[in-house]
Amino acid sequence: MAEYKIKDxxxxxxxxxxxxxxxxxRYALLSPDRTKTKIRxxxxxxxxxxxxxxILYDNGxxxxxxxxxxxxxxxxxxxxxxxGEQSFSAVVSLLIQSxxxxxxxxxxxxxxxxxxxxxxxxxxxxYLVTFLDRIGVLWMVGTITPVQExxxxxxxxxxxxxxxxxxxxxxxRRVDAVxxxxxxxxxxxxxxxxxxxxxxxxxxxLYLGTNLPISDLKKTLPTINPKSxxxxxxxxxxxxxxxxxxxHLLEEVQLPxxxxxxxxxxxxxxxxxxxxxxxxxxxx
Numbered sequence: 001m002a003e004y005k006i007k008d009x010x011x012x013x014x015x016x017x018x019x020x021x022x023x024x025x026r027y028a029l030l031s032p033d034r035t036k037t038k039i040r041x042x043x044x045x046x047x048x049x050x051x052x053x054x055i056l057y058d059n060g061x062x063x064x065x066x067x068x069x070x071x072x073x074x075x076x077x078x079x080x081x082x083x084g085e086q087s088f089s090a091v092v093s094l095l096i097q098s099x100x101x102x103x104x105x106x107x108x109x110x111x112x113x114x115x116x117x118x119x120x121x122x123x124x125x126x127y128l129v130t131f132l133d134r135i136g137v138l139w140m141v142g143t144i145t146p147v148q149e150x151x152x153x154x155x156x157x158x159x160x161x162x163x164x165x166x167x168x169x170x171x172x173r174r175v176d177a178v179x180x181x182x183x184x185x186x187x188x189x190x191x192x193x194x195x196x197x198x199x200x201x202x203x204x205x206l207y208l209g210t211n212l213p214i215s216d217l218k219k220t221l222p223t224i225n226p227k228s229x230x231x232x233x234x235x236x237x238x239x240x241x242x243x244x245x246x247x248h249l250l251e252e253v254q255l256p257x258x259x260x261x262x263x264x265x266x267x268x269x270x271x272x273x274x275x276x277x278x279x280x281x282x283x284x
Contacts, residue, residue, distance in 0.1 A: 004042040006032075008143055012047060012096050012134055013054045014089060020050070027067035029053060044100050051093045051100075052078045058089040091127045096134065099144075099152045107155055120163040121200070124193050128156065132189065136262075153189060160192040167196070170204045175226040177258070177281075180208040180217070182233065182245060190261055191232040197282045198230075218252045228256040230278060233263040243270050250274055 006017045023029045030050065032040040042050075052074050056066050066074065078094075091114055098107035114123045135144050135152070179195050181188060188210050195207045206224060208217070229249070233242065242263050247270055250257055259269060260278035269275050 004047055004143060006040050006042070009042055009047060009050055013050050013093065015050065015054055015057075023053075023063060023067075027063065029067060047100055048097050049074070051097045055090045055093050092131050092134070095127070095131045095152070099135065099148050102148065102151060104151065104155065107152065111155065111159055115159065115163065120159070120196065124160075128189075153187075156189055157192060160189065160196055164192070164196045164199060167199045170199060170202055173204055175206050175224055176203040177228045177230045178206045178208060178217070178224060178226045179230045179232075180212040181210045181231065182249075183211055183213050185233060185235050186210045187234040187261075188232065190234065191230075194230055194232065194260060194278060194282055214249055214252050221253060221255075226255065228258060229253055230258045230281070231260070232278075233259060233261040235263075237263055239267045242267050246270050246275060247272075 004012075006020055009015070009020055010017045020030070024032070030042065030046050032042050032046065034040060049071060052071075053063075053066055055078050056074065057063060061077075069077070078090075091110060094110045095107060098104075098110065111123070114127060118126070135149070177198060179191055181191060191207075191210075195205050198205050206226065231246075231249075237245075246257065246259065250272065255274075257275045258278040258281055259275060260282075264277060269277060
């Protein structure tokens with residue numbers, strides 16, 4: 001069982017810590033434990049309850065009315081909302097809740113339902129980016145377990161692959177882009193999304209996945225003959241190592257490189273006219 005601080009709840013639910021404290025005091029919605037130094041700590045059950053409360057609250061319910069409901073009634077009302085149109089906050093909250101509870105059926109159902117209604121590109125940009133940002137913060141501090149992270153990553157990965165397979169086959173021609181992650185980088189959700197967007201826009205891609213050594217790529221470049229390289233760099237890396245890797249790759253491949261991921265957001269791009277943000281391509 002995980003242990004959350006009030007800032008963790010704020011991150012995952014979008015409800016301000018001050019508001020959570022007011023709701024605790026006025027309506028006794030949560031009963032946190034306290035450490036010896038009087039710091040509030042919350043359980044998985046507390047988080048799930050607050051996520052359900054946030055769904056009802058964001059859909060127009062007054063907090064005073066929610067407080068009158070039992071946990072069972074709150075869950076039932078949330079399930080009723082799921083049958084109709086779901087707000088942004090409801091989708092994100094349901095994804096987080098099913099991750100915490102390792103509820104694969106609900107996670108897949110919510111995601112599939114959203115994709116069927118709005119399409120993968122909209123769902124990724126409007127829901128999954130926020131969801132992944134929220135759990136990413138907690139992953140960095142160790143609140144989210146590897147089991148939870150692997151569970152949701154693999155479901156999202158499967159959805160991206162399935163939706164990409166549904167796209168029309170691009171006419172055979174020179175490869176527009178080769179996509180991969182560097183050695184020891186195993187996060188590929190954003191890379192899979194880049195591949196989906198490019199294929200959707202009729203670009204020809206070669207998806208090489210994760211953990212690709214530069215030496216192996218260089219050996220095959222004469223055969224592939226791509227126009228450009230697309231990288232996703234998520235794993236926490238010192239800035240010097242990040243820049244050195246990109247410049248070494250550029251020296252080896254002599255091709256335009258488009259970079260996305262948390263490291264590019266954190267450090268920016270090396271000062272060269274051959275390296276670009278991936279948004280220049282996928283946002284067109």
